[in-house]
Amino acid sequence: MSDASTESAASSRIAQALRDDILNGSIAPGQRLRQEDIAERLGGSRLPVREALRILAAEGLVQIEPNKGARVPLLDPGEVETLYRMRERLEPLALSESMANLSSADLAEISDIQRRIEQGVDVTEFLILDREFHMASYTGCSDEHLMLSVVRLWNSTQHYRRAFMSLTGSGRAQIVNAEHRLLMEALERRDTEDAELYLLGHIRRTRKELVRHPEIFSTGS
Amino acid sequence: MSDASTESAASSRIAQALRDDILNGSIAPGQRLRQEDIAERLGGSRLPVREALRILAAEGLVQIEPNKGARVPLLDPGEVETLYRMRERLEPLALSESMANLSSADLAEISDIQRRIEQGVDVTEFLILDREFHMASYTGCSDEHLMLSVVRLWNSTQHYRRAFMSLTGSGRAQIVNAEHRLLMEALERRDTEDAELYLLGHIRRTRKELVRHPEIFSTGS
DNA sequence: TAGGTTGTTATTGGATCCAATTCATGCCAC
DNA sequence: GTGGCATGAATTGGATCCAATAACAACCTA
Numbered sequence: 001m002s003d004a005s006t007e008s009a010a011s012s013r014i015a016q017a018l019r020d021d022i023l024n025g026s027i028a029p030g031q032r033l034r035q036e037d038i039a040e041r042l043g044g045s046r047l048p049v050r051e052a053l054r055i056l057a058a059e060g061l062v063q064i065e066p067n068k069g070a071r072v073p074l075l076d077p078g079e080v081e082t083l084y085r086m087r088e089r090l091e092p093l094a095l096s097e098s099m100a101n102l103s104s105a106d107l108a109e110i111s112d113i114q115r116r117i118e119q120g121v122d123v124t125e126f127l128i129l130d131r132e133f134h135m136a137s138y139t140g141c142s143d144e145h146l147m148l149s150v151v152r153l154w155n156s157t158q159h160y161r162r163a164f165m166s167l168t169g170s171g172r173a174q175i176v177n178a179e180h181r182l183l184m185e186a187l188e189r190r191d192t193e194d195a196e197l198y199l200l201g202h203i204r205r206t207r208k209e210l211v212r213h214p215e216i217f218s219t220g221s
Numbered sequence: 222m223s224d225a226s227t228e229s230a231a232s233s234r235i236a237q238a239l240r241d242d243i244l245n246g247s248i249a250p251g252q253r254l255r256q257e258d259i260a261e262r263l264g265g266s267r268l269p270v271r272e273a274l275r276i277l278a279a280e281g282l283v284q285i286e287p288n289k290g291a292r293v294p295l296l297d298p299g300e301v302e303t304l305y306r307m308r309e310r311l312e313p314l315a316l317s318e319s320m321a322n323l324s325s326a327d328l329a330e331i332s333d334i335q336r337r338i339e340q341g342v343d344v345t346e347f348l349i350l351d352r353e354f355h356m357a358s359y360t361g362c363s364d365e366h367l368m369l370s371v372v373r374l375w376n377s378t379q380h381y382r383r384a385f386m387s388l389t390g391s392g393r394a395q396i397v398n399a400e401h402r403l404l405m406e407a408l409e410r411r412d413t414e415d416a417e418l419y420l421l422g423h424i425r426r427t428r429k430e431l432v433r434h435p436e437i438f439s440t441g442s
Numbered sequence: 443t444a445g446g447t448t449g450t451t452a453t454t455g456g457a458t459c460c461a462a463t464t465c466a467t468g469c470c471a472c
Numbered sequence: 473g474t475g476g477c478a479t480g481a482a483t484t485g486g487a488t489c490c491a492a493t494a495a496c497a498a499c500c501t502a
Contacts, residue, residue, distance in 0.1 A: 044487085051272075051486095068495095079366065086370065089311055113373055143303040145281065257484095265456080268458095287485085288485075289484080333453095
């Protein structure tokens, strides 16, 4: 009852379950999603499943082909690179919109997330905390369109971020930590210009590292 | 039978009809969309209507609230301003991705559209041609994610562009034509840097003009 | 033996019916 | 007269059944 998902519809509940499965890697890119399987596995009939798939398609997590069903998009290196270039353009904007509304409590929260990142080095945990770190820096951005676009970009690239981290390990953790600290310092100075620049550099460096590892995109077969 | 829409699904057909109605102003922002009305008006049952509404929600043309139905989003000036700031960041990227693949035939097509803009000054026609002009400049961009985002931004702001044009008339046509010509010239020189800059200025100036006319956002009641 | 064809099966798309939720109207108490 | 509450209608959400389309396989023919 304290759970907020109870009040939402069955289609939202199914969408959330599928979203989790896709983002944490339980459902891999390229995998097909049959409506009846999902309906049976998560409960309910095929109809809310269809609506859930539409919701996820809107978020870029699945793609639907008429009369052919839904599957998790399998991206090539060029697509992921473009998604990162989109991040480089949009997220500094989100950060600048957020800056003015960031409370000191928000900054403390960001700092705490970074502290946890520098402690635990587990890949799965890092993916979660890194996402929380950046999203926390955008909490002051109240524009839903912009934030939805940002979330879409993170969702679409989540799998390849995990593949990269699993491949390279946490060897690059020091660089990420340095970038995060620079960003935090700019946030505390309320310096929008610097913060945007540090964020841009952070995303751009990650993009270049990703494209340097095309083996991430090889299918598991 | 020669019609391509026949081969597509009913939900796509209904979505296209609604999309047209929203973009050309037949359905105004804030207006509610009752499923049964649409099903009756466009043919078919409520089920493909629901899927069509999901499709349009993914494009930002309607917003769906659980158990409350769908309506065309009514944006405030701040939201539109942010959407334009997003355009300023994303469309130069789309243009740069497009540049290398633009054929001379594409450039001729762009030039022809601009020629028609400088002839006819009808507001409705201008909205169509202006959109065609910019989209034609992005034809070389093959990335679907990026183009979908750009189209979403155009769709979401279409109504306010029309309201602005209807209010101010075509007095600013000379400025737009000058900007378009500068952009075309940069495209023909294959100068990505200049083209991005001209495009950024074009969108930014439009944004500033829009926010200078808050009466666009007053509800018709 | 290879290629095309045809029939079968599995899966998605759509229509109708029923349940749950929301909104509006009117009533009653204060 | 106004605020709260209950009852009604209107609308959306979900389940089941049926039709259409696509993937698959076996078969036949050249």
